Amino acid sequence: MNIIVCIKQVPETTEVRINPETNTLIRDGVKSIINPFDMYAIEEAVRLKERFGGKVSVVTMGPPQAECALREAISMGADDGFLVCDRAFAGSDTWATSYTLAGAIRKIGVFDLIICGKQASDGDTAQVGPGIATHLDIPQVTYVKKIEEAGEKSMRVERMLEEGFEIIETPLPALITVVKEINDPRIPSLKGMMRAKSAKITMLGQKELNLNTTKIGLCGSPTQVVKIFTPPQRQGGQMLQGETAEAAKQLVGLIKDEVN
Amino acid sequence: MDYLLTEEQKMIKELAHKIAEEKIRPVAAKYDLTEEFPWDVMKVAGESDMFGLFIPEEYGGMGVNVLNLCLATEEFSRACGGIAVCYAASALGTFPIVLFGNDQQKKKYLPDLAKGKKIAAFGLTEPEAGSDAASIKTTAVKKGDHYILNGMKHFITNGGDAETYTVVAMTDKNKGARGASAFIVEKGTPGFTFGKKEEKLGIRASSTRELVFNDCKVPAENLLAKEGMGFIVTMKTFDMSRPGVAAQALGIAQGAMECAAKYARQRVQFGKPISSFQGIQWMLADMATEVEAARALVYACARAIDAGCKDVGRDSAMAKLFASDVAMKVSTDAIQILGGYGYMKDYPAEKYMRDAKITQIYEGTNQIQRNIIGLQLIKDMAK
Numbered sequence: 001m002n003i004i005v006c007i008k009q010v011p012e013t014t015e016v017r018i019n020p021e022t023n024t025l026i027r028d029g030v031k032s033i034i035n036p037f038d039m040y041a042i043e044e045a046v047r048l049k050e051r052f053g054g055k056v057s058v059v060t061m062g063p064p065q066a067e068c069a070l071r072e073a074i075s076m077g078a079d080d081g082f083l084v085c086d087r088a089f090a091g092s093d094t095w096a097t098s099y100t101l102a103g104a105i106r107k108i109g110v111f112d113l114i115i116c117g118k119q120a121s122d123g124d125t126a127q128v129g130p131g132i133a134t135h136l137d138i139p140q141v142t143y144v145k146k147i148e149e150a151g152e153k154s155m156r157v158e159r160m161l162e163e164g165f166e167i168i169e170t171p172l173p174a175l176i177t178v179v180k181e182i183n184d185p186r187i188p189s190l191k192g193m194m195r196a197k198s199a200k201i202t203m204l205g206q207k208e209l210n211l212n213t214t215k216i217g218l219c220g221s222p223t224q225v226v227k228i229f230t231p232p233q234r235q236g237g238q239m240l241q242g243e244t245a246e247a248a249k250q251l252v253g254l255i256k257d258e259v260n
Numbered sequence: 261m262d263y264l265l266t267e268e269q270k271m272i273k274e275l276a277h278k279i280a281e282e283k284i285r286p287v288a289a290k291y292d293l294t295e296e297f298p299w300d301v302m303k304v305a306g307e308s309d310m311f312g313l314f315i316p317e318e319y320g321g322m323g324v325n326v327l328n329l330c331l332a333t334e335e336f337s338r339a340c341g342g343i344a345v346c347y348a349a350s351a352l353g354t355f356p357i358v359l360f361g362n363d364q365q366k367k368k369y370l371p372d373l374a375k376g377k378k379i380a381a382f383g384l385t386e387p388e389a390g391s392d393a394a395s396i397k398t399t400a401v402k403k404g405d406h407y408i409l410n411g412m413k414h415f416i417t418n419g420g421d422a423e424t425y426t427v428v429a430m431t432d433k434n435k436g437a438r439g440a441s442a443f444i445v446e447k448g449t450p451g452f453t454f455g456k457k458e459e460k461l462g463i464r465a466s467s468t469r470e471l472v473f474n475d476c477k478v479p480a481e482n483l484l485a486k487e488g489m490g491f492i493v494t495m496k497t498f499d500m501s502r503p504g505v506a507a508q509a510l511g512i513a514q515g516a517m518e519c520a521a522k523y524a525r526q527r528v529q530f531g532k533p534i535s536s537f538q539g540i541q542w543m544l545a546d547m548a549t550e551v552e553a554a555r556a557l558v559y560a561c562a563r564a565i566d567a568g569c570k571d572v573g574r575d576s577a578m579a580k581l582f583a584s585d586v587a588m589k590v591s592t593d594a595i596q597i598l599g600g601y602g603y604m605k606d607y608p609a610e611k612y613m614r615d616a617k618i619t620q621i622y623e624g625t626n627q628i629q630r631n632i633i634g635l636q637l638i639k640d641m642a643k
Contacts, residue, residue, distance in 0.1 A: 187279055190309035190322055193271050 001054035001150070002111045003045045005078065006101055006132065007038035009062050009069040010122045018228045025122065025228075034069045037117025040178050043185040045115050046077035048150065055079045057108055061089060061101055067201050075188035075196035082108055086205035091218030094123070098131025099220060103211045104204050105136065113155070114175040118143060126177070133175035141168050142177045261552055263559050265331075272313070272328050276335035279304055288340035291465035292611055295457075297421045298343045298465050305336075305347055306376015314351040314500075315358060319370035324358060326500060327562035330507035334558075337511025338518075341615035342465035344508050346379070349417040349466070352501040352623075353380025356426040356442055356493050359500070360485040365444060369424055381422035383413040383445075383471050384494060390415075391628050393494065394437045398473060400429035405480045407431075407443060409473040412455065417622075419469030420454040423447045426497075427471070428490045440490025444482040451476030462614030495573075500565065502576040502623055506558045509580075509587035509619035513554065516587070516612035517547045520594035523601070523609075534597075543597060547590045554583040574636040581629040584619035591616040 012031040019026050034042070045056045058073040060066050061084040070081030084104045092100060105114065114136075116129035126142070133140035145160035148167070159166040160179050188196075206216070214220060238254075240247040265273065283304050291298050305311060313328040315321025322328070329351055336344035354373050357365055357380075372378040389395040398411025409429055413419075425445045432439035445452055455470025484493055521544055524535035534540050561579040565572050591612035595602035602609040620626045 187282065187304055187308050188275065189307060190272065190275060190312065193275065194268075197267075197271075 001048055001052045001113060002109075003048060003054065003056045004105055004108060004111045004114045005038070005041050005045045005056060005058045005073065006114065006116045006129070007042065007058055007060045007069055007073060008035045008117075008120045008122075008128075009033070009060060009066040010035045010120055018230065020229075032065065032069070034072055035117055035120045035122075037119060037121070037178070037180065039117075039185040040180050040182050041115040041117045042073045042076050042078060043183045044147065044178055045113075046186070047183065048113070048147070049077065049079075052150065054112075057082065057111075059084060059101065059104055059108065061085070061092075061097055061104070070201055071196040071199060072188070074199045075192040076186060077192060081199060081201045082204055083201050084204045084209075086207075088206040088213070088217050091221060092216065093221035093223045093225075094125050094127040094131055095222055096216055096218075096220035098128045099135050099215050100209070100211060101128070102132050102135035103209045105132070107204060107209055112152075112172050113150075114138075114173070116175065116177045118177050118179050129175060129177040136175070139170045139174045140176070141170055141174065144176045144178045145181045147176075147182075261556070263555075269328060269331060273331045273335060275308060276310065276332040277338075279308060279310070280335045280339035284336060284339035284343050288343065288465070288611070289608070291340070292342060293464075295459070295464045295467075297467050298346060301343050302346060302376055302379065309374075310347065311350065311376040312374045314354055315370050315374040316366075319366050320374035321370065322374075326503050326565045327559060330503050330510075330558055330562045333504050333507040334511040334514070334555075337508045338515040340465065341508055341512045341612075341619075342463035344511060345417060345463050345466045346421075348501070348504045348508055349382070350376075350380045350422070351504055352497065353382040353418065353422060353424060353426050355497040355500045356382070356484055357424075357444060359496055360442070360489070360493050361444075364481065365484070369444060373424060378423040379418055379421060380424045380426070381416055381418035382497065383416050383419075383425050383427040385413060385415050386411070387414055391625055394440075394491070396428060396430060396440065398427070398429040399433075400431050400441060400443060400478070402431070402480070406477045407441075407480060407483065409443070409445070409451070409476040409478055411473050413471040414455070415458065415468055415622075416471050417466055417468055419467060419471055420457065421467050425471065426484065426493075427473075428494055429473075431487045431490075435488060437491050438488050440494075441487045442484040442490045442493040443478050444484065445476070445478050449476055449478065461617060462611070463618055464614075498623060499572055499576055502580045503558055503562045503565065505619055505623045506554070506561070506576070506579040506583040509583040509616065510551065510554050510558055512612055512616045512619070513547075513551045513583070513587040513590040516591040516594040516609065516616070517544070517551055519608055519612065520544065520547070520597040523598050527599075540597060543593055547593055550586045551590060554579075554586040557582055571636075574633055577624070577629040577632040580619075580623065581626050581633070584616070584626060587616035587619055588613070 009032050012033045017026045049056050056078040057080050058070050058078045059082040067083055089100055119126035130140050141157055143160045144157045146158040149156040154171045156169045159168050240250050283301050309322055310332050312321035317323045333344055333348045357369055373380055386396050400407040400409050427443050427445050428440050430439050431441040451474045453472045455472050458468040524540050525533050527534045558579045561575040595609045598609045601607045
């Protein structure tokens with residue numbers, strides 16, 4: 001099975017600070033890690049390779065430092081890494097990002113399956129995976145909790161939803177996004193870490209991909225970040241006393257007053 | 261302090277640290293209570309190639325390197341000395357095969373040990389033979405193409421859970437210390453059973469059992485080196501593994517010191533964190549200096565062994581003696597810094613002291629280490 005895993009390098013802490021002038025995250029002094037959901041994607045890909053044979057390629061779109069995220073994925077068992085990096089791609093929103101990554105995947109070659117993490121811990125949109133599938137015109141199944149069966153032409157997965165779960169059968173090639181319930185990511189091995197150190201990372205820039213310039217970077221981004229701010233803390237609210245029935249009556253009264 | 265570790269050594273230390281924080285620390289208290297063998301942690305260590313650090317590459321390992329083994333043991337011990345010794349004692353049980361095994365024996369046993377698929381143990385100590393190892397009574401009598409082993413070992417780390425045992429038995433009582441031989445004995449060999457499991461003060465995740473040999477038939481091809489080499493095998497093995505015990509003590513000391521320092525910053529008395537009191541600062545300063553001195557001694561000794569220096573017996577005795585005494589002192593002081601909370605099982609400090617104590621005793625008591633160092637010193641002075 002030829003599998004491609006899309007990963008993103010993100011800041012480690014969830015308590016990122018925001019630069020009020022540029023509306024961007026202050027990344028100085030904050031350690032970079034592989035997006036936690038992508039760790040599950042890498043692990044699942046390596047498990048499929050161990051079961052069915054084949055190859056796992058990891059791809060990421062980011063600044064040059066994102067190379068170490070690719071090497072970490074290789075230390076876990078991925079075979080090679082592709083860094084999609086170019087000034088022309090800077091400022092991309094999720095639509096431009098998924099267009100660019102789709103272009104990179106076409107360049108990487110034939111694949112049976114693309115695996116993405118459910119969402120990135122910094123953006124939290126969960127849009128890039130589905131966007132890639134759309135650009136590549138392949139079926140997509142999101143929130144995959146378990147791969148029940150995988151064959152040459154199709155696979156059957158369990159999809160986790162808030163109200164329950166679905167069993168979905170999809171033809172291959174396809175794209176899936178995975179949730180953390182799917183597996184327990186392995187600790188890399190020493191041999192893996194050594195292999196990762198000397199692994200060749202392929203750089204894919206605009207020169208190599210030759211993408212439509214109106215669809216990449218800031219130019220290709222239909223959405224723009226206008227403002228990032230910490231929402232004001234919720235104020236105390238009003239505590240209602242008394243038995244449940246009485247408090248409920250009070251609440252209804254208060255709501256009626258608000259509406260009027 | 262910067263020990264000028266190579267990139268590879270830094271990688272090993274980093275990976276061992278990751279395993280310690282993500283896999284060992286969360287379960288340390290549980291295994292300390294239940295005394296269960298930490299198979300889940302051993303599995304992770306095996307899959308990460310950590311067991312390969314004391315096995316040559318051609319047999320599936322990462323190459324024998326004592327400093328690498330010490331770095332891994334130290335990081336594991338920072339999180340739990342008990343779980344760490346399950347790993348380090350497998351090294352102890354494997355070294356005899358690495359150092360004295362023939363190609364056939366190495367091919368048969370080392371690959372599984374390198375992946376942590378099997379665990380090893382070293383069987384020397386008996387009820388009447390602790391420091392006086394030459395007084396062992398277990399016998400091995402040659403009969404055709406087998407040796408028949410009879411006797412008992414006790415206080416064996418990994419006993420019962422290991423699959424591969426190096427056992428030292430007397431093949432010729434008349435030759436005294438030159439009459440002992442070392443054998444590889446597999447768990448499940450008819451006549452080889454296990455006695456009681458000891459309940460210990462510390463390193464409780466580690467299993468300590470009696471090995472019982474009752475007309476146990478061991479194939480002659482499992483003899484290591486030659487008959488009569490038993491104590492040479494033992495001493496050369498200890499030279500390699502002693503820094504590992506020193507590293508275990510070092511890791512425990514480091515862990516204890518960090519626990520105390522962290523607590524001191526949070527604990528407020530008389531309106532201030534106790535870390536602002538000079539008395540506490542001086543205690544922590546002494547602890548940190550002693551730990552660093554122990555570390556320098558352990559790493560220097562390990563490097564000397566890896567460089568092939570001769571006569572490392574005295575160096576590794578010093579490393580083990582000093583590091584274990586430091587571990588006991590630092591962990592005791594750590595409890596003192598935590599005060600009443602240091603005495604309570606709900607807090608992590610007391611475990612460090614319980615785990616530290618054994619490092620002053622096993623793999624040669626600190627009194628034996630002093631014998632080794634003293635005798636070598638006098639010998640050197642006579643030159």
